[in-house]
Amino acid sequence: MIAQLIFIIILGVAIYFFGKNVSKIRRNILLGKDTDRNDRPALRWKVMAKIALGQTKMVKRPVAAVMHFFIYIGFIIINLEVLEIMIDGVFGSHRIFAHPLGGLYGFLIGGFEVLAVLVLTACIVFLCRRNVVHLKRFTGAEMTQWPKSDANYILITEILLMTAFLTMNAADYKLQLLHFGHYVTAGSFPVSSLLAPLLPGSASALVITERVCWWFHIVGILCFLNYLPYSKHFHILLAFPNTYYSNLNPKGKFTNMASVTNEVKAMLDPSFVPENTGEPARFGAKDVTDLTWKNLMEAYTCTECGRCTSVCPANITGKLLSPRKIMMDTRDRITEIGNNIDKHGKDFQDDKALLDNYITREELWACTSCNACVEACPVNINPLEIITEMRRYIVMEESQAPASLNNMFGNVENNGAPWKYSQADRFNWADE
Amino acid sequence: MSEIKIPTMAEMAAQGKEPEILFWVGCAGSFDERARKITRDICKILQHVGISYAVLGTEENCTGDPAKRAGNEFLFQMQAMMNIQVLDGYNIKKIVTGCPHCFNTIKNEYPGLGGNYEVIHHTQLIQGLINDGKLKAEGGESFKGKRITYHDPCYLGRGNDVYEAPRAALEILDTELVEMKRCKSNGLCCGAGGAQMFKEPEPGKKDINIERIADVIEAKAQVVAAACPFCMTMLTDGVKNQDKEQEIKVLDIAEITVRANGL
Numbered sequence: 001m002i003a004q005l006i007f008i009i010i011l012g013v014a015i016y017f018f019g020k021n022v023s024k025i026r027r028n029i030l031l032g033k034d035t036d037r038n039d040r041p042a043l044r045w046k047v048m049a050k051i052a053l054g055q056t057k058m059v060k061r062p063v064a065a066v067m068h069f070f071i072y073i074g075f076i077i078i079n080l081e082v083l084e085i086m087i088d089g090v091f092g093s094h095r096i097f098a099h100p101l102g103g104l105y106g107f108l109i110g111g112f113e114v115l116a117v118l119v120l121t122a123c124i125v126f127l128c129r130r131n132v133v134h135l136k137r138f139t140g141a142e143m144t145q146w147p148k149s150d151a152n153y154i155l156i157t158e159i160l161l162m163t164a165f166l167t168m169n170a171a172d173y174k175l176q177l178l179h180f181g182h183y184v185t186a187g188s189f190p191v192s193s194l195l196a197p198l199l200p201g202s203a204s205a206l207v208i209t210e211r212v213c214w215w216f217h218i219v220g221i222l223c224f225l226n227y228l229p230y231s232k233h234f235h236i237l238l239a240f241p242n243t244y245y246s247n248l249n250p251k252g253k254f255t256n257m258a259s260v261t262n263e264v265k266a267m268l269d270p271s272f273v274p275e276n277t278g279e280p281a282r283f284g285a286k287d288v289t290d291l292t293w294k295n296l297m298e299a300y301t302c303t304e305c306g307r308c309t310s311v312c313p314a315n316i317t318g319k320l321l322s323p324r325k326i327m328m329d330t331r332d333r334i335t336e337i338g339n340n341i342d343k344h345g346k347d348f349q350d351d352k353a354l355l356d357n358y359i360t361r362e363e364l365w366a367c368t369s370c371n372a373c374v375e376a377c378p379v380n381i382n383p384l385e386i387i388t389e390m391r392r393y394i395v396m397e398e399s400q401a402p403a404s405l406n407n408m409f410g411n412v413e414n415n416g417a418p419w420k421y422s423q424a425d426r427f428n429w430a431d432e
Numbered sequence: 433m434s435e436i437k438i439p440t441m442a443e444m445a446a447q448g449k450e451p452e453i454l455f456w457v458g459c460a461g462s463f464d465e466r467a468r469k470i471t472r473d474i475c476k477i478l479q480h481v482g483i484s485y486a487v488l489g490t491e492e493n494c495t496g497d498p499a500k501r502a503g504n505e506f507l508f509q510m511q512a513m514m515n516i517q518v519l520d521g522y523n524i525k526k527i528v529t530g531c532p533h534c535f536n537t538i539k540n541e542y543p544g545l546g547g548n549y550e551v552i553h554h555t556q557l558i559q560g561l562i563n564d565g566k567l568k569a570e571g572g573e574s575f576k577g578k579r580i581t582y583h584d585p586c587y588l589g590r591g592n593d594v595y596e597a598p599r600a601a602l603e604i605l606d607t608e609l610v611e612m613k614r615c616k617s618n619g620l621c622c623g624a625g626g627a628q629m630f631k632e633p634e635p636g637k638k639d640i641n642i643e644r645i646a647d648v649i650e651a652k653a654q655v656v657a658a659a660c661p662f663c664m665t666m667l668t669d670g671v672k673n674q675d676k677e678q679e680i681k682v683l684d685i686a687e688i689t690v691r692a693n694g695l
Binding site: 060249250251252253254256257260261263264265267268283284311313314316317318319320321362365366367368369370371372374375388390391392393394395396401402404405407408409412413416417418419421423424425426427428429430432 | 438440457459461462463468471472487489490492493494496498499500501502503504505506507509510511513514536540541544545586587590591592593617618619620621623624625626627628629630631632633634635636637638639640642643
C-alpha cells in the first residue's frame with residue numbers, strides 16, 4: 001500500500017514537471033510570428049506519416065538508419081510494457097496483462113526482450129561512433145561540452161533502462177521457476193532467461209533484485225521524460241508536429257514579404273492605399289522573436305545530427321557557416337528569452353540578439369542558398385529560411401550588406417542587370 | 433548567327449501576333465560572353481522545331497533573384513512588379529528560361545505578386561521535343577563513346593525537383609552517361625547561388641567550385657554538362673584552375689543538343 005502511494009506521488013510529480021516544461025517550450029515557440037501552415041491537411045498527414053513515422057529520410061545513411069530504427073521501434077513498442085508497469089504500480093498488481101492476454105502475453109514479452117537487445121546494440125554502436133570512431137559529423141565547432149555530453153547521457157540512460165528491464169525479467173523468470181509468492185508463471189523470456197544463471201539463487205535476493213530493477217526502470221523512465229525538454233532528445237515528440245507543418249512548396253520558393261509588397265505598390269502607384277496591418281513590422285529577423293513559430297519549433301526539433309552541416313558546400317570548404325549551428329543558436333536564444341520571461345516578467349529586454357551575439361554575419365553571407373541542408377534534414381528543418389530572414393534584416397534595416405553586393409543592388413536598380421552593363425546593350429547578343 | 437532573325441515581342445505585337453512562348457533570356461544570357469552562345473543555341477532549337485517564340489530584348493530586366501537571395505526584398509519586388517507589368521502587357525502565358533534562377537523566381541515567386549505564367553526551363557523544353565520526336569540527336573557531332581556527366585543546378589534540382597529532363601537530353605546521345613558521387617538531390621552547389629556570384633567567398637580552405645571539380649575529375653568525365661549560366665562560369669573556372677581544359681569540356685545541355693542535331 002505504501003509502495004503504491006509512493007509510486008502515485010512519483011508519477012504525479014513527474015507528469016506535473018514534464019507538463020510544466022512542455023508548456024514553457026510551447027509558450028517559447030509561440031513567441032514567434034504567425035505563419036499559416038494549416039492548408040492541405042491530407043497532404044500534411046501524408047508527409048508526417050512518411051517522414052516522421054516512416055523514417056524515409058533516414059535511409060540515406062544506412063547504418064544510422066538501421067540503428068535508429070531499432071531504438072525508435074523499441075521505444076514505441078516497449079511502451080506497452082511501460083503501460084503494464086504503470087498499472088501494476090498504481091494498483092499494486094503484478095503483470096496484470098498476463099492473465100487476460102494468455103499466450104499473446106508470452107509472445108509480447110519475448111518481442112520486448114528482443115527489441116531491448118536491439119536497442120542495447122544500437123546504443124553501443126552509437127556510443128562507439130561518437131566516442132571511439134569520432135565520426136566527423138559529430139564534431140565541429142558547435143559540438144561543445146553540452147551537445148556532446150547530452151548525446152552520451154541519452155545513450156547511457158537508454159542502456160541502463162534496457163539492462164534494468166532485462167535483469168528484472170530474469171529475476172522474475174527465476175522466481176516463477178521457484179513458484180514463489182505472486183510470481184505466477186507468465187511470459188516467455190528468450191533473452192533474460194540466459195541472464196538468469198548470473199543472478200543469486202535465494203528467493204529473497206531475487207525479489208529484491210526484481211523490485212529494485214522494477215523501480216529503477218520506471219523511475220528512470222520518468223526521469224528521462226523530464227530530461228527531454230532540456231535535451232535534443234525532445235525530437236522524439238516534436239518530429240511529428242514538425243513534419244506535419246512542413247513547407248509544402250518547392251524548396252526554391254522563398255516567401256514574398258507582404259509588408260514590402262505594400263510599400264512597393266505605394267511607390268509604383270501613389271494612389272495605392274495599403275490595408276492597415278497594425279504595428280509596423282521589422283523587416284527580416286534580428287532576433288528569434290522576428291522568426292516564425294515554425295522556425296522556433298524547428299529549433300526545438302533539431303537533433304543536432306549534423307546531416308545538414310555535412311552536406312553544406314560552405315561548411316565542406318571550410319567556411320564558418322554550419323546550418324546545425326544556426327538551429328542550435330536559435331534554440332539557445334529562444335530558451336534564453338524564455339528564461340528571462342520566467343525570471344523578470346514578459347517585458348524584460350536583455351541587450352542581446354540572435355544576430356551578432358549568437359550568429360555572426362560571416363556565417364550568414366557564406367550561404368549559397370543551395371537547399372542541401374533542407375534536403376538532408378531527416379525531420380524537414382529549414383535553416384535556410386532563418387539565414388534569409390537575417391540577411392533581410394541586415395540589408396533592409398541596417399543597410400549593411402557587403403560592398404560588392406551593394407554594387408550588385410545598384411546595378412540591378414539602375415541597369416536592370418546585376419552587372420554594370422547598359423540596358424540598351426541587352427539585345428546585342430542577337431546580332432553576333 | 434546572321435542566318436536567323438530573333439523576333440521580339442514588340443515586333444510581334446506591332447504585327448498583331450502573339451507567339452506561343454516567350455524566351456526569357458536572363459541577365460547572364462544577355463551579357464555573359466559564354467552564356468550568350470547558349471542563348472543563341474536555345475534560339476536555334478526553337479527555330480529548328482518551328483515553335484513560334486519571341487524575346488523581350490531591351491524590355492527585359494533582371495528578375496530580382498540575386499537581390500532576393502541576398503535579402504533585398506524591396507529591390508526584388510520592384511523588379512518583379514515591373515517585369516510582371518511588361519509580361520502581362522504582352523499577354524504572355526508561357527515562358528521558357530535558359531537560367532534556373534530566372535525559372536525558379538518567375539515560376540514560384542511571381543505568382544504571389546500577381547504574375548501567373550506557365551514556366552519551363554530549356555532542358556524541359558528539350559525533353560518535350562525529344563519525346564515528341566522533333567529532336568533526334570542525329571546529323572551532327574557524334575558524342576559516341578564519350579564519358580559525360582551532368583551537374584545538377586541547385587535551383588533546378590533541389591529547388592524544383594527537375595532531375596530527369598536534362599538527363600533525358602543526354603541519354604539519347606550514344607554516350608556513356610556517368611553520375612558523380614554527389615548528384616541529383618545530393619548534388620553539390622557550384623558555389624554561385626544565393627548571390628555568391630557577385631561577391632568574394634568567405635575565407636575557408638578552398639572555393640566551392642574547386643571542391644565540385646574534384647567530383648567531375650573523380651568521375652573521369654570528358655564532358656560535364658551544365659544547365660545554368662552560373663554553374664557554367666563556376667565549372668569552367670574550376671576546370672581551368674585544375675589545368676584540365678584539354679581533358680574536360682563544360683557544355684550546356686542546349687549546346688550539346690544543338691551540336692548533336694547539327695543545327
